[in-house]
Amino acid sequence: MTTISRQPFQLVAPDGAVVADDDDHPIDPDAARNYYRAMTLARAVDDEATFLQRRGELGLWLRSLGQEAAQIGSISALRASDYVFPSYREHAAALARGLSPGQILAQWRGVAHSGWNPADHNFHIYTLVLAAQLLHATGYAMGIQRDRAADVVLAYFGDGASSEGDAAEAFNIAAVNAAPVLFFCQNNAWAISTPNDKQFASPVHVRAQAYGLWSAAVDGNDVFAVRAVTERALRHIRSGGGPALVEALTYRRAGHSTADDPSRYRPDGEVSEQASRDPIDRVEALLRQRDWADETFFVTAAADARNAAASTREQCLALPEPSLAAYFDHVLADADPDVLRERAQSLRRHPVAVS
Numbered sequence: 001m002t003t004i005s006r007q008p009f010q011l012v013a014p015d016g017a018v019v020a021d022d023d024d025h026p027i028d029p030d031a032a033r034n035y036y037r038a039m040t041l042a043r044a045v046d047d048e049a050t051f052l053q054r055r056g057e058l059g060l061w062l063r064s065l066g067q068e069a070a071q072i073g074s075i076s077a078l079r080a081s082d083y084v085f086p087s088y089r090e091h092a093a094a095l096a097r098g099l100s101p102g103q104i105l106a107q108w109r110g111v112a113h114s115g116w117n118p119a120d121h122n123f124h125i126y127t128l129v130l131a132a133q134l135l136h137a138t139g140y141a142m143g144i145q146r147d148r149a150a151d152v153v154l155a156y157f158g159d160g161a162s163s164e165g166d167a168a169e170a171f172n173i174a175a176v177n178a179a180p181v182l183f184f185c186q187n188n189a190w191a192i193s194t195p196n197d198k199q200f201a202s203p204v205h206v207r208a209q210a211y212g213l214w215s216a217a218v219d220g221n222d223v224f225a226v227r228a229v230t231e232r233a234l235r236h237i238r239s240g241g242g243p244a245l246v247e248a249l250t251y252r253r254a255g256h257s258t259a260d261d262p263s264r265y266r267p268d269g270e271v272s273e274q275a276s277r278d279p280i281d282r283v284e285a286l287l288r289q290r291d292w293a294d295e296t297f298f299v300t301a302a303a304d305a306r307n308a309a310a311s312t313r314e315q316c317l318a319l320p321e322p323s324l325a326a327y328f329d330h331v332l333a334d335a336d337p338d339v340l341r342e343r344a345q346s347l348r349r350h351p352v353a354v355s
């Protein structure tokens with residue numbers, strides 16, 4: 001069954017008021033406190049990484065500011081054995097999966113091709129070629145299907161990536177094969193300087209229906225709603241219903257990257273208006289209104305966030321410089337004569353870099 005909702009699904013309003021109850025995900029105090037902590041931690045790491053880039057310690061950083069609920073709500077619905085294909089902005093999801101800040105920063109510091117072994121956390125390396133990971137995810141899901149495993153693949157992508165040919169191919173071939181994959185779009189309203197209305201004439205969760213995907217739209221800044229909709233999509237997939245697509249409507253409150261100046265294209269006032277829909281403030285308002293957290297909880301969460309920031313800094317500065325030879329070590333799994341020749345050539349040309 002395919003569901004189409006033009007009104008994004010919401011459980012908690014921006015002011016913290018509960019607008020609906022949901023059997024798939026009751027609004028309960030433990031969950032609210034856990035979400036608050038996870039999102040606050042992710043925000044602190046993201047802020048610190050931005051400072052590190054400004055100080056010249058990272059070459060580039062792509063912020064996830066404002067997208068924490070979309071990531072935490074979706075990733076928290078998965079089982080540990082499910083496999084994730086991120087795009088390049090899924091830092092909150094990566095932290096929730098157990099990756100360290102240092103592992104996430106390594107690529108942006110230019111000292112590693114990725115920074116982690118995907119198998120360690122069932123979390124693939126970041127993919128910068130837009131929508132390529134949707135094809136990888138579909139292929140991986142078809143492999144799971146052939147292994148008769150019960151796992152599901154979740155693939156993150158952006159609103160801009162949704163108009164890539166790779167996305168169309170992935171949606172189609174996943175549907176034809178009933179592959180156990182959830183395509184999770186974080187629609188943050190912008191693809192660098194291209195707004196949604198210049199990107200597509202029909203939202204991705206509506207287009208998904210034509211491919212034969214189960215789909216739904218959700219308020220991406222409402223962590224409870226994201227979790228509930230993701231649960232529904234996963235249930236559909238796990239019961240053999242085929243692939244699904246969730247479009248989480250969120251907002252990119254930072255530039256595309258630290259190399260971008262959004263004031264060149266973004267209307268004045270848009271960011272401050274969107275700040276009133278902040279996903280962390282929303283859970284804080286809920287916690288305070290319901291009296292589900294006392295002052296000690298918030299003070300402790302803030303201290304944990306400061307520690308996470310300090311640890312991010314330390315881990316970043318402690319990342320080892322790779323040798324030039326290391327760049328050739330992960331090109332192909334087996335020794336290849338061309339790669340070995342280029343490796344030897346480079347080491348001859350740059351003897352200083354070797355030492």
Ligand SMILES: Cc1ncc(C[n+]2csc(CCOP(=O)(O)OP(=O)(O)O)c2C)c(N)n1
Binds near residue numbers: 162
């Ligand atoms: C195939 C491909 N084309 C172009 C680019 C350059 N590029 C990098 S990010 C980006 C915008 C992507 O926007 P979106 O999919 O909405 O993701 P967001 O960055 O907003 O999270 C573009 C055009 C790329 N990386 N890959």
Ligand SMILES: [Mg+2]
Binds near residue numbers: 160192
């Ligand atoms: Mg986008």
